[in-house]
Amino acid sequence: MAFLGFESKVFMAPMAGITDAPWRTILAACGAGNLISEMAAINAIQRKNPKSWQIANVKDEPYPVVVQLVGNNPELFADAAKLVTDLGAYSIDINMGCPVKKIVNNHAGSALMCDLPLAAQIIEATIKATPLKVSVKFRKGWDNEHINAVEFAKMCENSGASYITVHGRTRAQGYAGVADWNIIGEVKSAVKIPVVGNGDIDSPQKAEQMLQQYEVDGVMLGRAMLGNPWLLHRTHHYLQTGEILSEPNASQIRQMLLKHLHLLVNYYGEHSGMAISRKHIGWYVKSMYDAKRFREQYTKLNTLSAAQDLINEYFLRIEA
Ligand SMILES: Cc1cc2nc3c(=O)[nH]c(=O)nc-3n(C[C@H](O)[C@H](O)[C@H](O)COP(=O)(O)O)c2cc1C
Structure with a gap:
């Protein structure tokens, strides 16, 4: 058991267009690791848009699934949180890290790192609306001139978030360059809630390195999982036993x-x-x-x- 009832310290990263129900079925068949949805837009869920509803509906899946929400309106977040609770989510993650223009221009995703009062209202409204755990995923900051992950993490903690995930890149970086693990360590030192570190983990050994060096509570794997669904369980197994399972033939x-x-x-x-x-x-x-x-x-x-x-x-x- 990792923290807050999660079975593993290893988390699948949410990835739009990838972390769907078929993908989770595959990962679950490979073994352990915490599973998550694609991001679902709060207003689309409220409208019962079929595609978003399908993303958020995890009722029939026989393992816990974190469902991620994206948006910018506290009331709509509360409504969506209620619906997602009924649709079988294990917990709810709020996306405050997405760099995509369409999302950011709508004042959602990583744009919320530039508006702490609104981000706090969103977290509080979501928590009030559901008995589930509510977490937040965010980045190092907006750009190199606005690195505020530590301040943002404290805001999340004060607003009642159960845990946070930090991706060690700024919004301006997108997915380019190297993830800054030091900022993840700084966040970990600044808050008491569990911290999951994310960015450039591509092997069980790298996951162990982040856990040991920065004393984070969990690790999250993204792009290295593409075409490699075995990696989640192989990482979990290595952290549990020290044994490296062989790569698939x-x-x-x-x-x-x-x-x-x-x-x-x-x-x-x-x-x-x-x-x-x-x-x-x-x-x-x-x-x-x-x-x-x-x-x-x-x-x-x-x-x-x-x-x-x-x-x-x-x-x-x-x-x-
Ligand atoms: C194709 C793609 C889609 C993504 N979609 C989401 C998303 O829906 N929600 C989110 O919080 N992050 C999303 N991310 C970011 C990842 O969750 C993760 O933070 C990022 O890839 C860094 O981790 P990595 O270096 O292990 O890939 C996405 C990343 C990629 C490459």
Whole structure:
């Protein structure tokens, strides 16, 4: 047990377009690690927009799922928190770190790092509306001239957040450059609530390094998980036992890929499932033999059966 009832110190990072129900099913099958949704917009949830509703509806999933909300209005956050509570969330995370223009221009995501009073109102309103834990995910600051993660963390704590996640990059950095782990350490020293560190963790050993060096309570893995769903459990297992589980072989990758593809098609239907599968397939095979040609062929396919045939044929050559 990690903290606040989470089964692991290792968290999947929320990623729009990636951390959907099929992805969580895959991760759960790999073993332990805390699971999260994609971000769901509060006003869209309130309107019962089908896509956002689908993101937030985790009722039928047999493991705890953190549901992440994004928006800028305290009352709408309260309404959305109530709905998400009914839709089976284990806890609610508030996105105050998204750098995307469309979100920031709407005064949401990382724009809230520039408006602490509104951010505090949002956290308080959300907490009031739900019995669930409410956490906040944010960045180092807006840009190099406005680094306020420590002040922001204290605001989150004073507003009642259960825990916080800090991504060690500014909004201006987006996902470029190296994540600053020192700021995560500074935040950890400044608050009493649990702190999860995020940014550039791509191996079990790196996760251990962040935990040991900065004494954070948990670690969050993002882009290194793309095409590598095994990494969450491998990291959890290493932290628990000191043992490094072996990387998957080609046959295991093929089986995972086929399973993922089936889940996507079942969940989204064949047309959308196939379209969404393309990026995942590309990540799974990215460093494999002749991957470029395989990806090009895969992109042209529209049916599950053709996709299965191509995957099997490609891996037959790899596994031979
Ligand atoms: C494609 C993509 C989508 C993302 N979507 C979200 C999101 O919906 N909510 C969020 O809080 N962060 C989002 N992030 C940020 C990640 O959660 C994480 O903070 C970031 O990738 C840094 O971690 P990493 O270096 O391990 O990738 C996204 C990142 C990527 C690459």
